[in-house]
Amino acid sequence: MISESELAALRAAHPRVFRRTAAERRKLALAWACFCGGVALGLWRILPPWEAFVAGLTKLGFLVGFMIPPTHGGHLGQMLHGLGETLAMAFLGTLFAAVAAVPLGFLGARNVLPVRPLHFGLRRLFDGLRGIDSLIWAIVFVAAVGMGPFAGILALAVPDAGTLAKLFAEAIENVEKRQVEGIEAAGANGLERARFGILPQVLPVLLSHVLYFFESNTRSASILGVVGAGGIGLQLAERIRLDDWQEVAFIILLILVTVAVIDLVSGWLRRRVIAA
Amino acid sequence: MSVLGVVLFSIAFFATAVIGQVDPARVAAGLPNIIDYAYRTLPEISARQPFTDIAEWFWAIDIWLLLILDSVLMGFIGTLAGAGAAIAFCFHASANLAPNRLSFWIARRGFELARTVPELVFALIFVFAFGPGPFAGVLAIAIHSAGALGKLFAEVNENVDPRQIEALAATGAGWSETMRFAVLPQVLPNFLSYGLLRFEINVRAASVLGIVGAGGIGEELYLVVRRFLYSDISAIVLLIVITVSLIDIVCERFRHALIEAGPARPTR
Amino acid sequence: MLELIGLTRRFGSVTAVDHVSLSIPNGQMVGIIGRSGAGKSTLLRLINRLIDPTAGRIVFAGQDITALKGKALRDWRTNCAMIFQQFNLVQRLDVLTNVLMGLLNHRSTLLSLFKLFSAEERALAIRTLDRFDLAGAALQRADTLSGGQQQRVAIARALMQKPRLLLADEPIASLDPRNGKVVMDALRKINREDGLTVLCNLHTLDTARHYCDRIVAMRAGQVVFDGVPAHLTASMVRDIYGMSEEELDQAETVTSTAIASVASPLAA
Ligand SMILES: Nc1ncnc2c1ncn2[C@@H]1O[C@H](COP(=O)(O)OP(=O)(O)O)[C@@H](O)[C@H]1O
Ligand SMILES: [Mg+2]
Secondary structure, three states: OOOHHHHHHHHHHOHHHHOOOHHHHHHHHHHHHHHHHHHHHHHHHHOOOHHHHHHHHHHHHHHHHHOOOOOOOOOHHHHHHHHHHHHHHHHHHHHHHHHHHHHHHHHHOOOOOOOHHHHHHHHHHHHHHHHOOHHHHHHHHHHHHOOOHHHHHHHHHHHHHHHHHHHHHHHHHOOOHHHHHHHHHOOOOHHHHHHHHHHHHHHHHHHHHHHHHHHHHHHHHHHHHHHOOOOHHHHHHHHHHOOOHHHHHHHHHHHHHHHHHHHHHHHHHHHHHHHO | OHHHHHHHHHHHHHHHHHHOOOOHHHHHHHHHHHHHHHHHHOOOOOOOOHHHHHHHHOOOHHHHHHHHHHHHHHHHHHHHHHHHHHHHHHOOOOOOOOOOHHHHHHHHHHHHHHHHOOHHHHHHHHHHHHOOOHHHHHHHHHHHHHHHHHHHHHHHHOOOOHHHHHHHHHOOOOHHHHHHHHHHHHHHHHHHHHHHHHHHHHHHHHHHHHHHOOOOHHHHHHHHHHOOOHHHHHHHHHHHHHHHHHHHHHHHHHHHHHHHOOOOOOOO | OEEEEEEEEEEOOEEEEEEEEEEEOOOOEEEEEOOOOOOHHHHHHHHHOOOOOOEEEEEEOOEEOOOOOHHHHHHHHHHEEEEOOOOOOOOOOEHHHHHHHHHHHHOOHHHHHOOOOOHHHHHHHHHHHHHOOOHHHOOOEHHHOOHHHHHHHHHHHHHHOOOOEEEEEOOOOOOOHHHHHHHHHHHHHHHHHOOOEEEEEOOOHHHHHHHOOEEEEEEOOEEEEEEOHHHOOHHHHHHHHOOOHHHHHHHOOHHHHHHHHHOOOOOO
């Protein structure tokens, strides 16, 4: 098709089409070496010995077999109570977070309180709160206030208050100035300005965020019980410890259904809030 | 509507308050406990010998850093494996690309299942099967990430330019070749951006999965909490927060670079 | 020889292509004209089998194309390359890779998926690009080229398929007159030099008159004229477009008249 001489001529005329330049090759080799090194290090720290892997896989196969069919084993009432606790934790955790986040968000917004150090300090506080996972908050609160859903509520509320406050502050910083100025022109004081000039503008955004957090908290709340912070997670962890796989499967299904239903309801509400 | 809303909200509030065992007396009793607890975790750092005190506070820093490294590696490998699975099946899960209805349905349901079951539940099961250690955690992270990323990737795929796909189909290219050369170049920057975001999330997850025995720093944290080693708690939590923030900052840089990556870049 | 026998395609109640019967000898350059919505694009897409006919048959060199599947269908598509109005290059890939896409059906899928192309294949791509003065742009990203350059890259991609037939759907409708001329000249060049049959949808009558051996006019899915350009009389034009050729010239963008002024007289 293409003669040797023509190939040689084309190669000479367009060397980069046939081969990368030395610099490109070096860069590429370095990138691959870094990537492969990272993967190798990771696998070395993580992979179990081969026998353990095979044994685990076999055990996993058995477990899935043991799960069928899922049953509640006469503990339906107890499970539903755990599920109720989970929902209650998600609801109140989100609610408390939102209630705390509104004033925090106002204080953290640059256009509300133009005091730089305060603004900076508050933002770092929000980052600190949300930088710690709710499961860590849960073990801390269980230690502080004892086992039960109350610890779970706090564990959900604290990091979310940080995140929501940050989102609120950003939403408030993006409000239309003209409306606020209109209220000011009417002779409003600071609090009235916030209540009538800013709040109506940011409320839909805030509500939408809050609903979204309720959805995600329903998932989180379903596992906090593992460390004793209430909800269905405690029962799940217990069943796994007791080798009761049919009931484990049943609880997982319950969680899946609940999460799906909450997603649907909250998605519907969110669309309505945004449309309004 | 709004009256009904208020009534429903009030009912929900009181019902959940009862179920959630929120009683004001307990809140009042708990509050000082919390403050006391927080106070105890503060390290004793005197002005006389601050550095010695800080060194004392982080007395096991070598062990902790190694465990944190493990958590980061768990997040990295888990994200990589999850993203790999997501890329492999996201084309099947896109309505505009799926080769047939059956593979579309299977891919969609598979991603949904992997995404909806919380990571920690997978971790509990895998710890039971494979024994305690990071492998169980990585597996849990990988499966959950595959589900979460698969859904996002499929959504990105559904917005690609169909003309480029048609052009490749018209050359006689097969399905996999069309995905590779007509779809992947269009979506790869988005995939990478979502992958980095997921990596940030997964490092957080990896730092707590140890609580159920799935490796990383979480296990150590749970241990010191249960043994009431107060200053160790604050030290470990601080290390986690710093690591997570650092990774967030680095990933955010990368993501911005990806978004701003302009044209005129030879891609060979 | 390409034969269409009673070819029909319906979209719901719309009959886009209505009992079209044509036979096109090898090496002919055919212009297909007609108003927007006449069914020109649908006809070409039927021939390439990007869409399936409702009724009728397509026969090429004695082989029935109508019901080909899988590998045989892809081979047919490779055999009849397609050019599009919007060029449909993969925007984020470089020109060289875009041209190499024409080879996908001829080579190992695994090698393709890892983008491994041999020196011969690259040389072939460069040589093909060189025919259209684009070898220098081989490593540039496709979206950095002008429209005219992109369309010539698309033609190079088509030629890499080693097709017997070239289908061009409004190849110059998105180009300015100068670039339109360059692209039409390129099409005629490959028609003359490579002996390829070219079927070209054109939105301007004078371009068709200038470049094509034969003109097929469509209206409402049916062929209403089929013959050499000289036989296309004023009354027929009025019949096809619902207006006279002068009115058509006025109604059309400057493209059509301008291209006539720059087009060289048909080479004998
Ligand atoms: N995918 C499709 N779905 C429904 N109708 C279509 C489709 N493609 C084309 N049509 C219809 O078929 C007719 C012919 O379209 P087309 O072949 O694109 O015409 P032309 O290329 O001559 O402008 C038009 O009425 C168009 O609306
Ligand atoms: Mg058309």
